[in-house]
Amino acid sequence: MDFDNDIGKPWRWTEEDGTVVTRGAAWSAPGCHPTGCGIKTYVKDGRLVRIEGDENHPVTKGRLCVRCLTLKDFTYHPDRIIYPMKRAREDRGLDKWERCSWEEAYGIIAENVGRIKEKYGAETLLAMTGTGRMTQMAGVGAHRALGTPNGCYAQSGFACYGPRVSITQYLLGAPYPEIDFAGGLPGGYDDPQYQVPEMIVQWGKEPLVSNGDGLFGHAVLDLVKRGAKLMCVDPRLTWTCALADYHLQLRPGTDAALGMAMLDTIIAEDLYDHDFVDKWCYGFEQLAERVATMPAERAADICGIPAEEIKEAARAYANAKPASIAWGLAIDQTVNGAQAGQCILSLIAITGNFDVPGGNILQDIFDGSGDKVVAGLGWKLLPDELKEKVIGLEEYPAYVNMMLRAHADRALDALETDIPYKIHGIWFGSTNLLAPTCSAQPKRWYNAAKDLDFNWVNDIFMTPTAMALCDVFLPISSCIEQDSIVPTHYGGTPNYYSALNKCIEVGECKGEFYNYHDMGLIVNPSAWTGDNACTPMEFIDDYFVGGTGMNHAKLREEVTHQRVVGYRKYETGHLRPDGMPGFNTMTGRLELYSYAFQSFGEDPLPYYVEPPFSPVSTPEVAERYPFILTTGAREYAYFHSEGRQIPYLRELVPEPLFEVNEADARAKGIKDGDWVRVENQFGFCLLVAKVTNAVKPGLVHAQHGWWFPEEDGEAPHLFGVWKSNINSLVPHSRNGKLGFGAPYKCLLCDFRKAVPEDFENVDVEGVDQPGMPKHKYDDNFYRLDKDESYQGASPAAGEGE
Amino acid sequence: MGRYGLLIDYEYCSGCQSCEVACKEEHGYPVGKWGIRVFNDGPWLVDEPHDWNWHKIPVPTKLCDLCADRVAAGREPTCVHHCLAQVMKFGPVAELALELEKKPNQVLWCPR
Numbered sequence: 001m002d003f004d005n006d007i008g009k010p011w012r013w014t015e016e017d018g019t020v021v022t023r024g025a026a027w028s029a030p031g032c033h034p035t036g037c038g039i040k041t042y043v044k045d046g047r048l049v050r051i052e053g054d055e056n057h058p059v060t061k062g063r064l065c066v067r068c069l070t071l072k073d074f075t076y077h078p079d080r081i082i083y084p085m086k087r088a089r090e091d092r093g094l095d096k097w098e099r100c101s102w103e104e105a106y107g108i109i110a111e112n113v114g115r116i117k118e119k120y121g122a123e124t125l126l127a128m129t130g131t132g133r134m135t136q137m138a139g140v141g142a143h144r145a146l147g148t149p150n151g152c153y154a155q156s157g158f159a160c161y162g163p164r165v166s167i168t169q170y171l172l173g174a175p176y177p178e179i180d181f182a183g184g185l186p187g188g189y190d191d192p193q194y195q196v197p198e199m200i201v202q203w204g205k206e207p208l209v210s211n212g213d214g215l216f217g218h219a220v221l222d223l224v225k226r227g228a229k230l231m232c233v234d235p236r237l238t239w240t241c242a243l244a245d246y247h248l249q250l251r252p253g254t255d256a257a258l259g260m261a262m263l264d265t266i267i268a269e270d271l272y273d274h275d276f277v278d279k280w281c282y283g284f285e286q287l288a289e290r291v292a293t294m295p296a297e298r299a300a301d302i303c304g305i306p307a308e309e310i311k312e313a314a315r316a317y318a319n320a321k322p323a324s325i326a327w328g329l330a331i332d333q334t335v336n337g338a339q340a341g342q343c344i345l346s347l348i349a350i351t352g353n354f355d356v357p358g359g360n361i362l363q364d365i366f367d368g369s370g371d372k373v374v375a376g377l378g379w380k381l382l383p384d385e386l387k388e389k390v391i392g393l394e395e396y397p398a399y400v401n402m403m404l405r406a407h408a409d410r411a412l413d414a415l416e417t418d419i420p421y422k423i424h425g426i427w428f429g430s431t432n433l434l435a436p437t438c439s440a441q442p443k444r445w446y447n448a449a450k451d452l453d454f455n456w457v458n459d460i461f462m463t464p465t466a467m468a469l470c471d472v473f474l475p476i477s478s479c480i481e482q483d484s485i486v487p488t489h490y491g492g493t494p495n496y497y498s499a500l501n502k503c504i505e506v507g508e509c510k511g512e513f514y515n516y517h518d519m520g521l522i523v524n525p526s527a528w529t530g531d532n533a534c535t536p537m538e539f540i541d542d543y544f545v546g547g548t549g550m551n552h553a554k555l556r557e558e559v560t561h562q563r564v565v566g567y568r569k570y571e572t573g574h575l576r577p578d579g580m581p582g583f584n585t586m587t588g589r590l591e592l593y594s595y596a597f598q599s600f601g602e603d604p605l606p607y608y609v610e611p612p613f614s615p616v617s618t619p620e621v622a623e624r625y626p627f628i629l630t631t632g633a634r635e636y637a638y639f640h641s642e643g644r645q646i647p648y649l650r651e652l653v654p655e656p657l658f659e660v661n662e663a664d665a666r667a668k669g670i671k672d673g674d675w676v677r678v679e680n681q682f683g684f685c686l687l688v689a690k691v692t693n694a695v696k697p698g699l700v701h702a703q704h705g706w707w708f709p710e711e712d713g714e715a716p717h718l719f720g721v722w723k724s725n726i727n728s729l730v731p732h733s734r735n736g737k738l739g740f741g742a743p744y745k746c747l748l749c750d751f752r753k754a755v756p757e758d759f760e761n762v763d764v765e766g767v768d769q770p771g772m773p774k775h776k777y778d779d780n781f782y783r784l785d786k787d788e789s790y791q792g793a794s795p796a797a798g799e800g801e
Numbered sequence: 802m803g804r805y806g807l808l809i810d811y812e813y814c815s816g817c818q819s820c821e822v823a824c825k826e827e828h829g830y831p832v833g834k835w836g837i838r839v840f841n842d843g844p845w846l847v848d849e850p851h852d853w854n855w856h857k858i859p860v861p862t863k864l865c866d867l868c869a870d871r872v873a874a875g876r877e878p879t880c881v882h883h884c885l886a887q888v889m890k891f892g893p894v895a896e897l898a899l900e901l902e903k904k905p906n907q908v909l910w911c912p913r
C-alpha cells in the first residue's frame with residue numbers, strides 16, 4: 001500500500017493550516033550522541049505541536065527512538081529551566097533560586113571568575129563537561145570561553161571514547177574507525193561502492209540501544225537483514241546477543257585476553273591477510289610472538305569461554321570478507337582497555353578490513369577533519385605557561401596531550417588535596433556528575449566541590465548537581481531551538497554532517513555554543529576579539545565543519561550532507577598530511593608494535609591484566625563480595641541521567657533496575673521487584689531487582705544514571721541522588737598505565753534484600769555534613785600499575801623496551 | 802471497505818518501544834494507556850549453549866484505531882513510520898496475508 005510522504009521536500013514549508021514544518025537533525029539538548037537522526041518539527045503559532053522522523057534522512061529514513069519522539073514533552077515540561085537563575089553561595093543545596101537576566105548572570109560569573117583568575121590564576125578553575133552532548137566537544141569551553149587549561153570530563157580514566165580515540169591515533173594516526181554502514185554513500189546499502197559485511201562484531205557495545213558516539217544502531221539490524229552475520233562479545237545476554245550467530249559471553253574486563261587469543265588463532269592457523277600485513281603493518285612478528293603467550297586454552301580459563309568457542313569465533317571473523325568490529329564503551333571501561341583496543345585494531349588490520357567497503361572506515365585527512373580543527377581551537381589561544389599547568393600532564397601525557405583536558409582522577413585529587421594547586425571554582429557544562437553517570441565516587445566530588453568559592457552550571461533541568469553545588473544556572477536550548485551543526489561521530493568517521501535548524505524559542509534558553517561565545521566575550525575577551533573575533537555562527541561553522549567547505553547556511557537547506565570519501569586511503573595518500581601512501585604514524589605503517597605506547601613507558605604490545613578487583617586479583621575481596629558487578633548498560637528510554645521526568649519515558653523504565661540471575665535471586669530470597677541493597681568496599685546503593693537470564697549466575701548488572709526528579713530537591717536529599725547511585729561503588733584512581741580506563745564494568749559486590757533502615761542512611765552516609773569532620777581518603781594519587789601488592793599483572797606484560 | 806491490519810516481523814522487532822510511544826504521542830493516551838504494547842518472551846534457553854528464545858511481540862490494544870486520521874490524510878500509521886527496526890507494515894489484510902506467506906516469525910494483527 002502506498003502512502004504520501006515528504007521525500008524531496010525542502011528544508012522548510014508551510015502547510016495549508018499555517019503549520020510550519022522544518023526538517024533538521026537531532027543532537028543535544030536534551031541528550032544524545034551526535035547521531036544526527038532526521039526530524040521534522042511542526043510548529044503552529046510559535047509552538048511545537050508535533051515531531052516526526054524525517055524520511056529524507058539517508059540513514060534513519062523517518063525512524064525515531066523514544067527520546068526524540070517525546071521531544072515535545074521535554075520542550076514544554078513545567079520543570080524545565082528556561083530563564084537564567086542565581087542563588088547566594090550560602091544557600092547551596094536550598095531551593096532559593098531567583099530568576100535573573102542573562103546580563104546579571106554573566107555579570108556574577110564575570111565578577112567571580114575575574115577575582116579567582118586574578119588572585120589564584122585561571123588554572124584554578126575547572127570546566128567539567130558531560131558526555132555526548134555538544135559540550136562534550138568542548139575543551140573549547142574551558143580553553144576559549146573561560147581561559148583555563150583545565151577542561152575536564154569527570155569519568156575516571158576518561159573511560160568513555162577518549163581511550164578509543166587516543167589509542168587509535170597512537171596506533172594508526174587516525175580517529176576511531178567506526179564500522180561502515182554506508183552512511184557516507186548516497187545509495188546507502190545499495191550503493192555500488194558498498195559491500196554488506198559478511199560479519200559485524202559488536203564488542204562491548206550495544207548500538208541498537210545506545211547509538212553510541214553516532215553509530216545509528218539499527219543500521220546493524222538493517223545489515224543483519226541483508227545477510228550480515230552478527231558476533232557479540234558481551235558478558236550479558238542482550239536481545240542482540242540472542243539474535244547473534246556468535247555470542248562470546250566473557251567475564252567482564254577480560255577482553256584483552258580474548259582479543260590476544262583470537263589474534264593467536266588467526267595467526268597460528270594462517271588466516272591473516274599477508275598482503276595487507278606485508279605492505280601496511282609494522283611489528284607483525286613481535287605481535288605474533290606476544291599473542292602466542294595467550295593461546296585460546298589460556299584465555300578460556302581467564303574469560304570463562306571454552307577454548308574451542310574462541311577459536312571458532314576467530315576463524316569465523318577471519319574468514320568473513322569484509323567484516324567489521326564496533327568497539328564499545330566496555331573496552332574503555334577497564335584498566336586493560338588500551339590493550340584490548342590494541343587487539344581489536346590488530347584484528348581489523350591483520351584480516352585486511354581497514355578502510356574497505358563494509359569494513360572499518362577511516363577519516364580522510366584532507367576532508368577537513370573535525371578533530372584537527374577542534375583540537376586546535378581555544379587550546380592554541382592559551383598562553384604556554386597555562387598549558388603547562390593542565391592537571392596530570394606530567395604523569396599522564398598520553399591522556400592529557402591527546403584529550404587536551406585535565407586527568408579526571410587527578411582533578412579530584414587536586415580538589416581533595418590542593419595538589420598541585422588549590423581549585424577555586426567549577427563550571428558544570430551540561431553535566432550532572434553527582435548522578436551516577438560519569439564520575440566515580442560522586443559523593444567525594446560533592447564533598448570536594450560544595451565549599452568552593454564559586455560554581456555555575458548550564459543545563460536544562462534543575463539537577464542534583466545544580467541544586468547541590470551551583471550559584472548561577474544558565475538555561476540551554478534544545479536542538480530545535482538553535483541553528484547549529486551535528487557532525488556524526490564527532491566528525492571522526494566519514495559519514496555525514498547535518499544541520500540543527502531552529503524552529504522555536506523557549507523562554508530565554510541559549511544554545512551551548514552561543515553561550516560559549518557570549519560568556520567568553522565577558523570572561524575571556526582576548527579569545528573573542530581582534531583577530532579572534534567571530535559571530536556565534538562563524539564559531540559553530542569553524543568548530544564543526546571548518547576546512548570542509550561546508551557551513552550552516554549551506555547545510556540548512558541540504559539538512560544532511562553525505563561526505564562520500566573513498567576507500568583504501570592508505571593507498572591513495574589520504575591518511576597522511578604529506579599526501580604519501582601509508583598511515584600517519586612514525587613508521588608510516590599501522591603499528592601493531594606501538595612506538596607511541598613505548599614512548600609513554602607503556603608496553604608496545606598488547607598484554608593482559610586482571611581487573612583491579614576480581615576473584616583472581618583480589619581473592620580475599622571476592623570472598624567478602626562474591627558477585628561480579630557490571631554497570632551502566634543503556635536503556636532506550638534514557639540518555640544517562642536524563643529523561644526521568646518525562647512521563648512517557650519514565651513509564652518505560654520506572655525504577656532503577658538491578659539484574660540478577662534466577663538462581664542467585666532464589667538463594668537470597670529475592671523476588672522480581674524487591675528493593676535490594678548492593679554494596680562493596682567503596683559504597684552502597686539501593687536498586688530494584690529484575691530477575692533474568694540476561695546475567696549468568698555470579699554476575700549482576702546495575703543501571704546507571706538514576707535520580708528522582710519527583711522527590712525533594714533540597715540537601716541532603718537532593719532528588720534522591722544517593723539512593724540508587726551505583727557509581728558510589730566505583731573506585732577512584734584505578735586506571736591503566738596510560739591514565740586511561742577505569743573498572744566501571746568489572747567490579748565486585750554483594751547484595752541482600754533491603755530493609756527500611758537502609759533507606760534512612762542513604763542521604764548522609766559518606767557525605768560531609770555541616771559541623772562534622774570532613775571525610776578522608778587514602779587513595780589520592782593511587783596507581784594500580786605501581787602497586788606491588790597488586791596480583792593481577794600478567795606474566796607476559798613486559799616493560800617498554 | 803475491506804479490513805486493514807498491521808503485519809509485524811517479530812523475528813527482528815528489537816523491543817525499542819518507539820511504536821508504543823509514537824502511538825501515545827499521536828493519540829495523547831496518558832500514562833497507563835496504550836494503543837500498542839510490546840510484550841516480552843524471554844530470554845529462555847532452547848538449547849545449550851547459546852540458543853535462546855527471546856521475542857519482543859508488539860500487540861495492538863483496544864485503543865488502536867489503526868491511525869484512522871492519519872490514514873485518511875494519506876499517511877501511514879505513526880508506529881509504522883517510526884519503528885526503528887522497520888518491521889511493521891500497514892495495509893489491507895488480503896495484501897498483508899500474501900506477505901505473511903513469504904516469511905515465518907511474523908504476526909498479522911487486525912485490531913478492528
Ligand code: SF4
Pocket residue numbers: 820823824825827836837861862864865866867868878879880881
Ligand atoms: S496503528 Fe496507530 S493507533 Fe494503532 S498501534 Fe499503531 S500508532 Fe497506535
Ligand code: SF4
Pocket residue numbers: 809813814815816817818819820821839857859880883884885886887888889
Ligand atoms: S517500534 Fe518496531 S522494533 Fe520497536 S518495539 Fe515497536 S515493532 Fe518492535
